[in-house]
Amino acid sequence: MPDTETTSVRPAILPTIASPRDLDALSLVETERLAGEIRDTLCNLVSSRSAHFASNLGVVELCLALHQTFDFLSDRLIWDTGHQIYPHKLVTGRFAQFEGIRTKGGLMGYPNPVESDYDLFVTGHAGSSVATALGLASGDDLLRAHENRWTVAVIGDGAFPSGVVYEALNNAKAHGRRLLIVLNDNKMSICPRVGGVADYLDRLRISRVYNGAKTEVQRILQQIPLLGDPTERLLAQVKEAAKVGLHGGMFFEDLGLRYFGPIDGHNIGLMRKYLRMCQKSDGPILLHVVTEKGHGFQPAAEDPVTFHAPPQFRRDVDRVVEMKKGGSRTYTHAASEAIHEALGGNDRATVLTAAMCQGNKLEKLRDDFPTRFFDTGICEAHAVCFAAGQAKVGMRPIVDIYSTFLQRAFDHIFQEVSLQDLPVTFMLDRGGLAGPDGPTHHGVFDLSYMRIFPNMVVMAPGDEHDLRQMLPFALKHDHPCSVRYPKATAVTVEGERTPLELGRAEVLRHGADGAILCGGALLPECLAAADRLAEQGVAMTVVNARFVKPLDTQTILPLIRDLPLIVTVEEGALAGGFGSAVLEAAADAGVNTHHVRRLGIPDSYVEHGEREELLSGLGLDAAGVTRTCQELSSRTVPV
Numbered sequence: 001m002p003d004t005e006t007t008s009v010r011p012a013i014l015p016t017i018a019s020p021r022d023l024d025a026l027s028l029v030e031t032e033r034l035a036g037e038i039r040d041t042l043c044n045l046v047s048s049r050s051a052h053f054a055s056n057l058g059v060v061e062l063c064l065a066l067h068q069t070f071d072f073l074s075d076r077l078i079w080d081t082g083h084q085i086y087p088h089k090l091v092t093g094r095f096a097q098f099e100g101i102r103t104k105g106g107l108m109g110y111p112n113p114v115e116s117d118y119d120l121f122v123t124g125h126a127g128s129s130v131a132t133a134l135g136l137a138s139g140d141d142l143l144r145a146h147e148n149r150w151t152v153a154v155i156g157d158g159a160f161p162s163g164v165v166y167e168a169l170n171n172a173k174a175h176g177r178r179l180l181i182v183l184n185d186n187k188m189s190i191c192p193r194v195g196g197v198a199d200y201l202d203r204l205r206i207s208r209v210y211n212g213a214k215t216e217v218q219r220i221l222q223q224i225p226l227l228g229d230p231t232e233r234l235l236a237q238v239k240e241a242a243k244v245g246l247h248g249g250m251f252f253e254d255l256g257l258r259y260f261g262p263i264d265g266h267n268i269g270l271m272r273k274y275l276r277m278c279q280k281s282d283g284p285i286l287l288h289v290v291t292e293k294g295h296g297f298q299p300a301a302e303d304p305v306t307f308h309a310p311p312q313f314r315r316d317v318d319r320v321v322e323m324k325k326g327g328s329r330t331y332t333h334a335a336s337e338a339i340h341e342a343l344g345g346n347d348r349a350t351v352l353t354a355a356m357c358q359g360n361k362l363e364k365l366r367d368d369f370p371t372r373f374f375d376t377g378i379c380e381a382h383a384v385c386f387a388a389g390q391a392k393v394g395m396r397p398i399v400d401i402y403s404t405f406l407q408r409a410f411d412h413i414f415q416e417v418s419l420q421d422l423p424v425t426f427m428l429d430r431g432g433l434a435g436p437d438g439p440t441h442h443g444v445f446d447l448s449y450m451r452i453f454p455n456m457v458v459m460a461p462g463d464e465h466d467l468r469q470m471l472p473f474a475l476k477h478d479h480p481c482s483v484r485y486p487k488a489t490a491v492t493v494e495g496e497r498t499p500l501e502l503g504r505a506e507v508l509r510h511g512a513d514g515a516i517l518c519g520g521a522l523l524p525e526c527l528a529a530a531d532r533l534a535e536q537g538v539a540m541t542v543v544n545a546r547f548v549k550p551l552d553t554q555t556i557l558p559l560i561r562d563l564p565l566i567v568t569v570e571e572g573a574l575a576g577g578f579g580s581a582v583l584e585a586a587a588d589a590g591v592n593t594h595h596v597r598r599l600g601i602p603d604s605y606v607e608h609g610e611r612e613e614l615l616s617g618l619g620l621d622a623a624g625v626t627r628t629c630q631e632l633s634s635r636t637v638p639v
């Protein structure tokens with residue numbers, strides 16, 4: 001791709017903002033100018049690498065209004081999910097480091113308390129902000145009520161249907177005396193938001209009740225000065241307005257929250273007035289703010305799906321000149337094609353996504369099988385129960401989901417699926433290191449958490465060839481199954497392959513000096529390591545385990561018994577993963593394991609960076625596997 005065509009002017013105000021308190025000196029006009037500079041900075045960033053974009057463009061004014069109203073060194077702020085945190089980072093002292101965001105060693109693409117006191121939790125999963133904020137508000141109330149600190153949760157309309165939000169709303173009246181929930185409604189999740197809550201929010205935008213309230217609240221707000229004077233007397237009138245039911249949002253009101261809005265989330269002056277009104281009031285409050293995802297950059301506003309996290313692109317002012325092409329074919333493509341074939345060949349097969357239609361490349365499935373495609377919204381627990389229900393009555397649901405997000409549904413995998421022994425198939429995408437999204441998105445626990453459930457078959461394809469066989473296998477198997485694959489280019493290992501059989505591994509190389517047992521898609525790395533070692537005269541056996549459960553003990557145990565060194569390899573947590581399964585099986589069979597080494601993710605969180613560099617740092621690339629085998633072979637003790 002040619003060099004970026006930079007059309008932006010150097011920011012003048014943004015570099016002077018060392019902390020949000022520097023925003024206090026800005027006039028409204030200067031604040032609006034700053035909003036433009038922030039947008040320009042965001043545009044420049046995605047000219048050099050893929051990053052979350054449209055969501056950030058949409059919250060620039062909201063972010064500025066919040067920081068100009070509250071002091072988030074004492075008040076508390078949580079951005080739900082955290083993918084829209086870039087403007088916040090830019091005004092909380094991180095402008096100078098911003099260029100390196102999402103690169104190894106650079107700023108995280110999500111909130112990170114290590115970077116700033118303005119970030120409270122490392123997050124990346126959606127929906128938890130309201131509950132966490134309620135806890136903060138409650139704790140502050142218990143510990144320092146006299147300080148009148150406010151807690152603000154900003155949550156998007158995509159995240160808002162998450163079940164945990166309602167669990168928190170249910171408690172909000174009791175504990176949220178100084179809780180403000182800002183509902184950022186841009187009519188979008190990554191794809192258009194779906195479901196009854198979305199419909200309700202749409203109705204709130206247009207209801208006549210709301211229009212009446214708007215007029216009334218506007219009248220009161222007109223009397224609230226932008227800066228300075230106390231507003232208590234006016235709030236009494238707002239309370240009255242609420243009492244007589246002039247507001248929309250009765251659902252929230254009935255739960256004990258005060259509902260204000262919807263208001264224009266790109267009008268900084270108006271938002272500051274509303275926020276000040278909230279600040280002078282009692283919580284819990286829900287402020288409904290309407291924004292446009294991609295605001296300020298026309299192509300993103302017109303196509304927020306593509307521009308949620310677009311590939312690198314070159315722009316000319318408000319125009320995309322060139323967008324980096326799609327790149328290589330990934331395991332996600334392979335899985336999506338396999339699911340398409342499955343639905344095509346089996347009327348009982350359905351596919352479920354929890355708001356990741358785009359990420360899982362399910363658009364074609366959605367269009368070709370509209371009655372058997374289900375988007376539950378960001379509601380993973382619901383998706384799993386829903387799948388269990390479908391399976392119970394004879395369907396063959398495929399839950400296509402990121403490994404990390406399925407963690408939300410742990411208890412339902414246990415109770416609704418595994419305990420009932422229902423034939424639900426989990427296609428676990430991003431099983432492994434997710435790259436620039438970092439620790440919130442790395443899918444490194446699924447082998448450990450899936451393996452513990454009775455009835456569950458746990459598969460880890462070594463390559464695309466395996467993956468393509470595993471889905472049809474799962475759909476024929478009358479029990480729960482999972483198939484996990486990484487966010488990586490799909491590879492097919494050359495040579496003759498053995499057909500897939502339950503609980504059977506595949507031996508791809510034979511060698512008497514040791515064995516590499518591979519549990520998943522690092523298989524090409526293991527084969528490359530074996531090649532390098534062969535060049536040095538070390539002949540390694542390479543096993544493609546395919547099944548982490550049931551484990552092929554028939555193949556694996558004799559190797560451990562007979563060969564002088566064994567290395568297990570997996571792109572997952574060592575605790576409880578594939579290597580653990582191998583050690584457990586050996587221990588249970590009384591086989592000595594002193595010469596077994598496990599390679600995988602250690603007991604710590606892996607930072608963000610490109611997947612390849614992270615794998616290399618963990619010794620999980622061909623060079624690392626080779627190194628481990630060399631080290632072991634040089635101090636091999638006879639078995």
Ligand SMILES: Cc1ncc(C[n+]2csc(CCOP(=O)(O)OP(=O)(O)O)c2C)c(N)n1
Pocket residue numbers: 055058081083084124125126127155156157158159160186188189190293354355356378380405408
């Ligand atoms: C538990 C969980 N599931 C799925 C995702 C993937 N995801 C990230 S952002 C997003 C859409 C969020 O929509 P919204 O909250 O409205 O924010 P917007 O991008 O519109 O600003 C989704 C589905 C996630 N981060 N966490």
Ligand SMILES: CC(=O)[C@@H](O)[C@H](O)COP(=O)(O)O
Pocket residue numbers: 081083124309359430434437487
């Ligand atoms: C914020 C979020 O959770 C998603 O936008 C995620 O970053 C998508 O990841 P992929 O790029 O791997 O689909």
Ligand SMILES: [Mg+2]
Pocket residue numbers: 156157158159184185186187188189
């Ligand atoms: Mg949204």
